[in-house]
Amino acid sequence: MRAWVRRRCGPPDSVMELDTLPTPPVPTGQSPDVLIRVSHVSLQYSTEMLIRMIPSMPFTGPWIPEIELSGEVVAAGAGAPSELRDPGTPVVAFQTMFSVIFMGHGTMAEYIRLSGSQVTRIDAAIDMAPASGISGSGSTALKMIRTAGVRDGHTVLINGASGSVGSFLVQLCRLRGAKVVGVASGANEAMVRDLGVNEFIDYRSHDSLPAFLTHQYGGKPFDCILDCVGSQAIFVQSPAYLKPEGMVVNIGTLEGVGATARNVLFNRYLPTWLGGVPRQYVMFNTKPTTDDAVYVARLVQEGHMRVPVDSVFDMQDAVRAYKRIATKRARGKVVVKVRSD
The missing domain is CATH 3.90.180.10 (Medium-chain alcohol dehydrogenases, catalytic domain)
Structure with missing residues (x-):
């Protein structure tokens, strides 16, 4: 799978690389995990700073940025919530800040495996680009x-x-x-x-x-x-x-x-x-929760809220997306479209 990685500190345009990494394994047995094909990733201003400042931890492998996404279920273990087990189910999800900062297991990749407790089913009618900013x-x-x-x-x-x-x-x-x-x-x-x-x-x-x-x-x-x-x-x-x-x-x-x-x-x-x-x-910095994602997704689905999107960049143009974030002039979310089809 393709993923954006960083192997040293510095400006995104100097240290970020679009690389090919192994796809995470399919959850089996009673695993509570869900394998997701990522559609869109919503960028965080704080991540742009992390790329510049946080050193890579030893023995952790390539450092993949970002924490939230929209996508669809590829497969799920029997221990995952029942509403997440059907392939093709549209979802929003988040990675924990600990996993991103210290392990480099971010969401800027074509596939990601997460615990079902970090994944929320959404209505298929919700646009995947703005949905990536819900969590x-x-x-x-x-x-x-x-x-x-x-x-x-x-x-x-x-x-x-x-x-x-x-x-x-x-x-x-x-x-x-x-x-x-x-x-x-x-x-x-x-x-x-x-x-x-x-x-x-x-x-x-x-x-x-x-x-x-x-x-x-x-x-x-x-x-x-x-x-x-x-x-x-x-x-x-x-x-x-x-x-x-x-x-x-x-x-x-x-x-x-x-x-x-x-x-x-x-x-x-x-x-x-x-x-x-x-x-x-x-x-404070707060970690996302599935309860909050469910609440916001329902408001969006019912037309009570919308998620403004400043711009959407293709996967290969993620560095340009970080440049947009760095201007501090974005009107809403800056989003990277990971899925190519």
Whole structure:
């Protein structure tokens, strides 16, 4: 089978290779595993950073990137869930971050074998390209709104509303009855408004976004801020436009991994009498779950949500897809079409 592999750290265009590897064996007996023919892979911004930074572990073989996919069942063991045992069943699935980071067992390959607990059946009518983003981005967005306790009547600020997770957040918050203020580039305004935001802010139109938020929303502060970008300034100045009981939930690393790690420590543990910000701060990376994938897939199937796709690249053009991710200007998911037919 064909698979994209990385054998050393560096920029994707320098270190990624399209290689031929053995196809995983077919599950037999009481195995709970499912062998999947991969259709599409949805790229993560964090993976582009991992390719550059994480060294290959000894004795692990070629390092294959990415964590989520759409595809169809080739075969399944008798221990797999019954709804996944029929060949040709359309599915979405995810690989664990541990398996990707430390073992290199990612999803950017024509076939992958996964535990049935990481695989979700979907309706055959769902387009495979956007479906590939359901497990990872959908799970992250759900955990963010659950952590923040978003509910009917809340006013929520979403920073990075045009991105892969941000586009899920806009729709999920609106489904919960919240008022949504979306922040993105003005070039993405039409897309973000189409997702359902009540108000739109073009961050490029303001020398200081926190100063604008203070002026515009100081008298009607937000119940929570969901930050997909990782703006430290938004949190530091949040008491001016975030309710005292509100929280900032962040998944972004705009300022780099090292600076973000430092900010997390200060934001969570520095007491106010030493200059800490008197607002709750949460940052996490969350693993996908099949329950979340089932929930989001049902919303998509019923027409309550859609998965915006920025662009789809053929398998041989995956390096170009990573270049698109690296621009931080993608409008929704950047997807690689793995299957050639």
